Amino acid sequence: MNEQVENFNIYRSRMNEKIMGADNIVLKRLFNLDTNAYSKGSLDTTTKEMLGLACSMVLRCDDCVKYHLQKCKELGVNKEQIFEVFAIANIIGGTIVIPHLRRAVEFWEALDE
Amino acid sequence: MNEQVENFNIYRSRMNEKIMGADNIVLKRLFNLDTNAYSKGSLDTTTKEMLGLACSMVLRCDDCVKYHLQKCKELGVNKEQIFEVFAIANIIGGTIVIPHLRRAVEFWEALDE
Amino acid sequence: MNEQVENFNIYRSRMNEKIMGADNIVLKRLFNLDTNAYSKGSLDTTTKEMLGLACSMVLRCDDCVKYHLQKCKELGVNKEQIFEVFAIANIIGGTIVIPHLRRAVEFWEALDE
Amino acid sequence: MNEQVENFNIYRSRMNEKIMGADNIVLKRLFNLDTNAYSKGSLDTTTKEMLGLACSMVLRCDDCVKYHLQKCKELGVNKEQIFEVFAIANIIGGTIVIPHLRRAVEFWEALDE
Amino acid sequence: MNEQVENFNIYRSRMNEKIMGADNIVLKRLFNLDTNAYSKGSLDTTTKEMLGLACSMVLRCDDCVKYHLQKCKELGVNKEQIFEVFAIANIIGGTIVIPHLRRAVEFWEALDE
Amino acid sequence: MNEQVENFNIYRSRMNEKIMGADNIVLKRLFNLDTNAYSKGSLDTTTKEMLGLACSMVLRCDDCVKYHLQKCKELGVNKEQIFEVFAIANIIGGTIVIPHLRRAVEFWEALDE
Numbered sequence: 001m002n003e004q005v006e007n008f009n010i011y012r013s014r015m016n017e018k019i020m021g022a023d024n025i026v027l028k029r030l031f032n033l034d035t036n037a038y039s040k041g042s043l044d045t046t047t048k049e050m051l052g053l054a055c056s057m058v059l060r061c062d063d064c065v066k067y068h069l070q071k072c073k074e075l076g077v078n079k080e081q082i083f084e085v086f087a088i089a090n091i092i093g094g095t096i097v098i099p100h101l102r103r104a105v106e107f108w109e110a111l112d113e
Numbered sequence: 114m115n116e117q118v119e120n121f122n123i124y125r126s127r128m129n130e131k132i133m134g135a136d137n138i139v140l141k142r143l144f145n146l147d148t149n150a151y152s153k154g155s156l157d158t159t160t161k162e163m164l165g166l167a168c169s170m171v172l173r174c175d176d177c178v179k180y181h182l183q184k185c186k187e188l189g190v191n192k193e194q195i196f197e198v199f200a201i202a203n204i205i206g207g208t209i210v211i212p213h214l215r216r217a218v219e220f221w222e223a224l225d226e
Numbered sequence: 227m228n229e230q231v232e233n234f235n236i237y238r239s240r241m242n243e244k245i246m247g248a249d250n251i252v253l254k255r256l257f258n259l260d261t262n263a264y265s266k267g268s269l270d271t272t273t274k275e276m277l278g279l280a281c282s283m284v285l286r287c288d289d290c291v292k293y294h295l296q297k298c299k300e301l302g303v304n305k306e307q308i309f310e311v312f313a314i315a316n317i318i319g320g321t322i323v324i325p326h327l328r329r330a331v332e333f334w335e336a337l338d339e
Numbered sequence: 340m341n342e343q344v345e346n347f348n349i350y351r352s353r354m355n356e357k358i359m360g361a362d363n364i365v366l367k368r369l370f371n372l373d374t375n376a377y378s379k380g381s382l383d384t385t386t387k388e389m390l391g392l393a394c395s396m397v398l399r400c401d402d403c404v405k406y407h408l409q410k411c412k413e414l415g416v417n418k419e420q421i422f423e424v425f426a427i428a429n430i431i432g433g434t435i436v437i438p439h440l441r442r443a444v445e446f447w448e449a450l451d452e
Numbered sequence: 453m454n455e456q457v458e459n460f461n462i463y464r465s466r467m468n469e470k471i472m473g474a475d476n477i478v479l480k481r482l483f484n485l486d487t488n489a490y491s492k493g494s495l496d497t498t499t500k501e502m503l504g505l506a507c508s509m510v511l512r513c514d515d516c517v518k519y520h521l522q523k524c525k526e527l528g529v530n531k532e533q534i535f536e537v538f539a540i541a542n543i544i545g546g547t548i549v550i551p552h553l554r555r556a557v558e559f560w561e562a563l564d565e
Numbered sequence: 566m567n568e569q570v571e572n573f574n575i576y577r578s579r580m581n582e583k584i585m586g587a588d589n590i591v592l593k594r595l596f597n598l599d600t601n602a603y604s605k606g607s608l609d610t611t612t613k614e615m616l617g618l619a620c621s622m623v624l625r626c627d628d629c630v631k632y633h634l635q636k637c638k639e640l641g642v643n644k645e646q647i648f649e650v651f652a653i654a655n656i657i658g659g660t661i662v663i664p665h666l667r668r669a670v671e672f673w674e675a676l677d678e
Contacts, residue, residue, distance in 0.1 A: 015554035022531065029259050055202060207510075218244050268536055278544065482655055
């Protein structure tokens with residue numbers, strides 16, 4: 001696995017464990033709910049992950065973008081489709097999103113290694 | 114057509130015309146590009162409109178939410194699916210999105226009349 | 227009760243019922259979690275409501291501000307304290323928050339009627 | 340004076356007085372500082388008001404946009420220039436800014452009456 | 453002192469000095485006002501620092517979160533209380549806040565070293 | 566050229582090429598439009614770059630701030646003027662902007678080397 005991807009996942013897991021360990025009931029349930037929101041329902045998981053990706057991009061959260069890019073890759077979303085999600089996010093969110101687009105493209109390529 | 118929906122569309126069209134009439138080339142092209150972004154590509158138009166809806170909701174833009182709700186309705190997205198989009202947007206964006214969810218639900222119902 | 231306050235509460239309740247009625251499990255749990263987050267823990271409810279108020283103000287959500295103002299009033303927060311919360315929110319969020327401050331002050335007075 | 344413009348100014352003045360009347364030292368100084376920031380320095384007041392307008396637009400604050408539009412009009416900024424400010428704000432902030440652009444154009448016209 | 457905490461404080465002080473050195477009267481007064489806003493008034497400093505922390509978190513400013521965490525630690529806020537502030541900020545701001553929560557938890561632990 | 570400035574420009578160019586290479590028509594046109602928006606019109610390029618700088622700062626995008634600082638420097642904007650733009654952005658956007666101000670000041674100095 002690419003180093004950037006690996007470091008991202010390791011840090012994410014390590015800190016999530018600490019957060020769960022703090023035993024705050026509201027945060028625990030929010031994490032749980034987060035998982036539920038993306039599980040298959042009337043919409044399939046691929047659509048839901050693309051929704052998560054687009055929202056993360058317009059809200060300009062690099063880590064959230066990376067997380068959903070990884071999920072999309074696992075679910076078989078291809079490059080052309082990912083760039084159409086990027087295009088919508090950049091039109092809606094404006095050029096302020098472009099620096100996040102750059103980092104997203106870098107991470108997307110890292111996922112291929 | 115429901116009065117709220119009609120007024121929304123009339124105001125939107127009227128002001129868009131004024132904006133186009135001002136003849137600013139950058140704004141004209143941005144409006145054009147906005148239309149292009151949602152046309153069928155590797156992703157179908159329904160997926161794209163749902164992406165637009167979710168992004169509009171996390172960015173808390175009532176008018177943008179209304180616009181994409183109308184498009185989703187025209188494309189046959191059903192209530193259960195719309196609420197799954199709402200759920201993802203509210204989990205990502207937090208409870209600060211709830212007042213916009215209320216107005217979205219009201220508009221969604223108005224679209225049925 | 228003041229008319230502005232009453233209309234706010236009626237609309238809020240009516241739309242919340244519709245949202246609950248749609249039976250989306252993620253949204254239902256999020257609403258539930260929202261209630262839990264403000265219940266007494268290591269921090270008392272008054273502190274928590276002031277946190278909710280300040281966050282709502284910097285995120286510039288008028289309806290959220292109104293909701294927490296009402297809660298603060300019920301819990302006995304006085305005008306001087308409320309204005310200190312306002313001051314922090316306006317320093318952190320900048321002058322872009324001022325229009326929301328104006329509407330908050332109007333609603334705070336309406337709660338007295 | 341146009342009714343929309345007049346109501347805007349009356350409400351703004353009335354609420355500002357109430358805020359000043361609450362005698363919170365931090366808010367009072369912030370209001371003061373706000374005035375200072377736009378006074379002539381190395382940059383002229385027209386440039387500063389256009390900066391205020393563009394920032395208000397990307398932050399999507401209708402009232403702030405209206406305030407700076409009024410100032411720009413008083414300082415002699417013309418329609419073509421205003422639309423170039425709008426164009427930059429909409430490119431940077433994306434299509435999410437468009438509903439605010441519509442209301443800005445409406446208010447700009449109201450200022451002419 | 454932990455290295456992360458020390459580097460954070462050194463950079464912060466060094467750049468603040470440069471900003472003050474530029475002698476812009478508006479920025480100088482804003483920095484001053486920032487200090488005033490958190491001094492004891494009708495609300496105690498601990499409550500005010502928690503307000504600052506929650507607002508910084510929903511606005512997703514890592515450096516601001518770190519600054520207020522340090523202040524809260526100095527004032528004796530304990531881990532359980534801090535996590536209740538985190539919980540409210542994450543419920544209001546949504547899962548988009550979680551990456552900032554991870555970094556906040558890391559910094560909170562660093563403050564203990 | 567200073568190392569920070571050089572790395573910034575190299576990464577920016579490299580990722581822009583990749584984005585162009587993906588051949589998404591919407592993103593390509595958006596990049597194009599971005600360039601057009603800042604070209605001379607009724608407003609001169611210096612004013613437009615200062616508008617871009619102020620908007621980038623209130624939206625808290627470090628990379629966007631750096632880009633426009635570089636452009637402003639090339640166009641001859643001096644330190645006092647830059648700090649007046651900073652002052653307006655920090656008053657409008659609040660103290661949440663200060664960490665971005667620190668990084669902006671650091672980059673502005675790097676441009677002098």
